[in-house]
Amino acid sequence: MPDSLNADFLLAWAREAGHEYPLFDCHVHPFDVLTGDTAYQTSDSLPKLFSRPGSAYHPPAIMPENFDSAEIQREAVSERGLLLTSRFAYSHTGARIFDDHLALTGLSGALLLPVTRCPDRAEAMLATIQQMFDEPGRYFCACPYPVGMAREALYPFFYQMKETYGICAVKIHTNLVNLDPASPEGRETIEAVLEAAGSLGLSVIVHGGWTPGLQPAQAAQYGTLERLSCVDWSVSRAPVVIAHAGCYALCETEVTAALSLLNVLFEKFPNLLADVSNLGMGAVESVLRFSDRSRLLFGSDALYIPIWKAWLRFLHALYCVSPDPESDLIRIASINPRRCLSLPV
Numbered sequence: 001m002p003d004s005l006n007a008d009f010l011l012a013w014a015r016e017a018g019h020e021y022p023l024f025d026c027h028v029h030p031f032d033v034l035t036g037d038t039a040y041q042t043s044d045s046l047p048k049l050f051s052r053p054g055s056a057y058h059p060p061a062i063m064p065e066n067f068d069s070a071e072i073q074r075e076a077v078s079e080r081g082l083l084l085t086s087r088f089a090y091s092h093t094g095a096r097i098f099d100d101h102l103a104l105t106g107l108s109g110a111l112l113l114p115v116t117r118c119p120d121r122a123e124a125m126l127a128t129i130q131q132m133f134d135e136p137g138r139y140f141c142a143c144p145y146p147v148g149m150a151r152e153a154l155y156p157f158f159y160q161m162k163e164t165y166g167i168c169a170v171k172i173h174t175n176l177v178n179l180d181p182a183s184p185e186g187r188e189t190i191e192a193v194l195e196a197a198g199s200l201g202l203s204v205i206v207h208g209g210w211t212p213g214l215q216p217a218q219a220a221q222y223g224t225l226e227r228l229s230c231v232d233w234s235v236s237r238a239p240v241v242i243a244h245a246g247c248y249a250l251c252e253t254e255v256t257a258a259l260s261l262l263n264v265l266f267e268k269f270p271n272l273l274a275d276v277s278n279l280g281m282g283a284v285e286s287v288l289r290f291s292d293r294s295r296l297l298f299g300s301d302a303l304y305i306p307i308w309k310a311w312l313r314f315l316h317a318l319y320c321v322s323p324d325p326e327s328d329l330i331r332i333a334s335i336n337p338r339r340c341l342s343l344p345v
């Protein structure tokens, strides 16, 4: 890395832009997405921190020499390994830990994306989030896709969740909730969510790519762009965000193919955007180089990756790739996120 592009320089450069344009992380998880476990205890020592019994809290710290490592390995992970890692990442949650992450980067706020794999859990999850992240204007919340709900019940449910909890989006993790966009059943369900969410002005965030190690193996790839392209995303006119730019856990060759498909979808559906969350350094660079940068948003995928690490990868790649990094930064981390959070642009 050239000296001029060290971590301090990049962070200061983005902080400067953030004075005028508040910067947002549009992809963080308040709870582990595999288990959806929300059972935490309040901390005696720190307000706004929620912890597992017996786990000590160590605030995040930037390790600049270490921000470009850790490509996602698809083959190396089993579901058991995935569970162990994710439980470790979620020893703690709550506004305190996300405040600490945001403070390191200069970002102003984050969109929380809860996921549940069980029926009748979505509302309880939103109620818990309201207790743990009670800072409107800083923490924005998506409603988890309510597994098993009848299609005609979606609109009244999202309406109620918007009234009660102020949700601004709906999160669908196709792989974890077993929705195959290439099957008529899966496609119709996704389009029913788009119709209900869109008519309430709620953005929809959909997982894009593989989920390594997930069983059944077929469900591990429900989020690939080939499958997502079976859906008519124009059913909603509100923003729809394909997470990880559709490239989660893809190898280099697959990323190249996926990005040309992403551009085809961008052409076809003007409401479609993509976030750059939790991709390796090479993949972030490819997304910024080969896809339409005006359609991207910043997301980290915290707490599976520290926000500072995803932020530095993004800033470094943007600085290397973009002819006008400042305008791209403002669009990707401020203007497009504000559209998805229903904030004035």
Ligand SMILES: [Zn+2]
Binding pocket: 027, 029, 243, 301
């Ligand atoms: Zn995620």
